Amino acid sequence: MTPPVRTTRLSARDTLSEALAGILRRPGRAVLTALGTVLGVGSFVAVLGLTATLSSRIDGRFNLLTATEVSVQDVAAEHDEFAGPAFPADAEQRLRQVAGIAHAGVLWTVRLDPGTAVGSLPTGAGAAEGGAGGGGTAVVAASPGAVAALAPTLRQGRLYDEFAERTHQRVAVLGSGVADRLGITTLATRPVVHIGQEPFTVAGIIADVERRPEHLLSVLVPRATAEELWGPPGPASASLLIDTELGAARQVAGLVPLALRPDHPEYLKAVPPPDPRVLRSGVTSDLSALFLLLAGICLVIGAVGIANTTLVAVLERTGEIGLRRALGARGRHVWAQFLTESAALGALGGLVGTALGELTVVGVSLVRDWTPVIHPATVAAAPLAGLLTGLLAGLHPAWRAARIEPAEALRR
Template sequence: MSRTGVRLRDLLGEALGGIGSRPARTALTVLGTVLGIGTLVTTLGVSATAGNQIAGRFDAATATEVTVTVAVPGAVGRAALGNLRRLNGVTAASGYSRSRKGDELPVRSTLLRDPSRAALRKVPVIGTDTAFPAAARAAVATGRFFDQGHLDRRDRVAVLGTEAARQLGVTRVGNQPAVFVDDQAFTVIGILGTSGRTDQALVNNAVVLPWTTAERTVRAGPVDTVLVTTALGAAPLIAAQAPVALSPNDPLALQVSAPPDPDSLRAGVAQDVSGMLLVLGLVSLVVGALGIANVTLVTVLERTAEIGLRRALGARRRHIAAQFLAESMIVGLLGGIVGASTGILAVVVISVVRDWTPVIDGTLAAGAPLTGALVGLVAGLYPASRAAALQPAEALRGPA
């Protein structure tokens, strides 16, 4: 008696022959899985793409900004800023002290009796160092910013925020206009542009003085806020290191606000977008699986005589089961491949239309066809067991 093993290649050949004999039906059956896998791949791909897109925009704007608020006055000395600047990833750091909220200093420009202009304004006054424009992301629009020389000499110079300059009627600095802060004259040497930091709208309204000058003239206090800009991706690290660098004795005196981790943000967005569609895709997949199960069952009933013949030719029950499992698995695999392809294509098309960069996970692209095959395999379990259970003598009398 010869052995009764059937080679895998022969088994696959028989399975392919089986599904190839009814191409139209196979195509329709495949379609169910194509829809399911296609929806899943499109959903996951589009949400990953959209999430990446939103997070990307977020990165550029705020993911490089760290703000340290000093809760205990005097916890941060000016010298400590040097420690912060030395950290790898810091591109600019500047500390400032500002006049107390609700107790702003009166500021006016030249003594000109102009009834259309309010004589006195309460304006926040900031005393800071030379790194301020970089750290606050406010370029100098007109004139210049003060330098180390101004600081050392405690020069009575001022730089105006863009909104403060408008309110005070200062438009140019060539004629050396003066502003009076608490009735003390300061020469305006520059006007800042709008600050790029969304958390620092204050900068636009402020009068900015060298901190040495502010200390002497308007009794400005110690550093109460430290602005830091970092290299891309360094913000979370700097946020963790900044308190120790600034206030080694009492890091807890500082409150650090840093942007949320871009990765978690991205995942959050992806989750929001995909929840509903994901459910839809899974439902399609289940429907696809039921389709495969149904068609395979019909096929088993139609091919009863063939099953009988194969049993007469020496096929064991497991050979019959394996053949129908292979057939349903191939149908699922085909659906998975076609579905993954159309899904990826859809993601690319949507990305092109929206001017996005398509993001497709390699695992997703590889896993989708395998998922299809698995779906086919599971769907084939019941029909295959039915086929294997047929009695050969009765099956031979069944429909051809």
């Protein structure tokens, strides 16, 4: 009686052993093949970690700046063309009665006559000597509270105060851009800028502002002084800038129009900050979508590298595959061996890439003095992404290897 034919079996242990032997046969090629996956998974972990870290930073900065800023616009002309300026002269004094306000003040860009220049010499008095700064410099009338609400950082000098506003002093605070343009580098010589023929003593130079950076290119003068020299602001040209305590912005925005104009609160339009949860969600989703696209491109490049190298390995090992088939190996055994090799390369690249991505996030955070934020799900998913990349990349080469006929392979 003929004994039954035993089917050939390949255990998982043997599959892993054969796959490891195939990888170690050419270690240099294996390292270069896994490099694409390392870069892809490393980018995946780094961009998600940096996105989470930046989102945290943006959220914190939003809470400290944007969430404490309220802007009030003059819309009186929309209701009555003869209403005049909507902000009263004692706006700052009235706002001191509103709880939750740290600094507040009215500001607007002064409308100068055509040809009026801002320079270190009066207009027409020293053009040949280069004393004029040109007519492109903006002159902003701002009460002391408005200047403080900009959250300025002084380079030199000081800001003008309530006394300068009350007594209509001819003092000015320069943004760093204007000071550099006029060549004013020190206040020790008590420099003076001329707005047309009007001299203003420079009280301070602002190095930076946290709100409205366009004012770094402006000359700031007291509101009362500007009204005395050039008249009140035009319709809808003035605005009120308010720096509030954290969490009080929306309440302040609802109270300010009534506090300033109880007779016509509709003349003022308060603009509160947006909801921080919506802003953070939008920023996070936008950054994540962009960086995930870049990480996906890196993973595709890694997958193409693994597929190409595995396919070359199949062609090089055609004789070996034919011998294994002749000795009883079935097509699915050959398919499993090559698929395991590509999956192992992908998993190895995923593990190394995960470590490099975490080091990148921590290193950037240390350099920038940030708090690194890496979600545990990202760390867990990254090696799996490498494994999946290797599996997908090895499907076609493994299928080609499984279809090789033993007789044809042994003839080569």
